Amino acid sequence: MIVVTAAGGRTGTAVVASLRRQGCAVRAVVGTARPHPDLDELGAAVVAAELTDVEAMAPLLAGAEALYLIWPNFDPHEATGATALWGAARAVGVPRVVYHSVLRPQARSMPHHAAKDRVEEALDASGLAWRVLQPCAYADNLDATLPDAVASGRFRSAWGLAHGQSLVDLRDVADAAAVLLTEDGLDGGTFEAAGPESLTAGRIAELLAERTGRPVTAVDAVPDGPVPPVEEYAARCARTMFDHYRAHGFTGSPRVLTALLGRAPRTYAEHLADLPLPGPGATGALR
Template identity: 70%
Template sequence: MIVVTAAGGRTGGAVVRGLWSRGLRVRALVGSRRPRPELTALSADVVGTDLTDASAVEPLLAGADALYLIWPNFDPGETAGATALLAAARRAGVGRVVYHSVLRPQARAMPHHAAKDRVEEVLDASGLRWRVLQPCAYADNLDGQLAEVAATGTFRSPWGLARAQSLVDVRDVADAAVALLTEDGLDGGTFEAVGPEPLTAPRIAALLAARLGQDVRAVDVVPGGAVPPLEDYPAHCARLMFDHYRSHGFTGSPRVLEALLGRPARTFAEHLAAIDVPGGAGELR
């Protein structure tokens, strides 16, 4: 049995789906007790629990062959909470832990990256058998903007027009996670999950134009005002993240991911080909 935390989110749901497709038993931990038909349809044992309460989570880890530890994004409690869950996993006798980190966690200009870096340090000294997955930014993060792109012919970039990102498809991230959860010979490894091409906003706009069959122009959305205060942690982190992307980009090599997958990583064009975008001149079906 494999436990996946934050299973109600985009990443967790994709990992559960990937494990289900391989006939593996999954316990999906979610943050509330409301129905999760998208997970129960995958034969997952769905359990609502508070990840910050390690004593409540520990019994749910008993007998687990592996744990995929995702912490909710932009949460100031990640370092303390994930550290407590790692201790619970060791007490529960979890066979293997895979921690969902981020590409370049050592980039301290982004506090949510630094939090994951600290968890990786704790994991290394935990006494657990572990692996770490470090994804780049997701191609899927742009999906919510596609209807607006189709309607307006503009792609809004909060990281400017000059720097690139190596966007990765979440399906590839999930397939890599499944490999790390199930395959032998990978303990103690840190694995980057990076898309196959560096994409500037104008390049993304060109790919969107090809998919939609209409002109699309990239527009630089320059942030206004000061960085939000630390008390508003999600907004604070998001602003610092995009400021970092604007200055330095966020790219890497796909070679490690492709070695885990045993195939090429999906391109952004391949990602777009699988998406329906309602409305606009280039309506997709």
């Protein structure tokens, strides 16, 4: 049995789905007791628990073959909470842990990257057998904005127009996570998961236009106001992240992900092909 935390989120659900396709038993830890039909349909054992409650988490880790630790996005308790869970995992004898980190956690201008960097440091000193997955930004993060971009002909880029991102398909990230959770010979490894191309906002607009047959232009969505204060942690994380992307881009090599998957990662055009967008020649409003 493999434990996946934050399993009710997009990443957790995708990892659970990948593991279940391989026939793995999964305990899906979610933050609230509300219904999770997607996880139920996948056949996961869904359990509600607060990740910062180590006493509640320890019994859920006992007897697990592996733990995939995802911490909720932009949560200020990640550094301390995840470090505490490493201690709990060691105490109950979890033989393998995999941490869902981020590409370049050492980029400490972004608070959530800095937190993940500290968690990786604590993991290295934990005495556990560990692996770390470091994904780039997801292609899927843009999906909700695309219908409006097609309808308006304007793809708004929060990271400007000059620099690219190696956007990675979440399905590829989940399949890579499943490899790290189930295959031997990978302990102590830190694995980047980057998409196969550096995509500027202009290139994304071009690909969206090719996919739909409608003109789309990239426009710079310059942020308003100053960086939020430390007390507004999530907002500060989001703003500093896009400021970093605007200044430097966020790209990596796809070679490690290709090796983990045994195939090339999906391109952004392939990602778009699987979305419910109108194809060339389609008419009428988007739904």
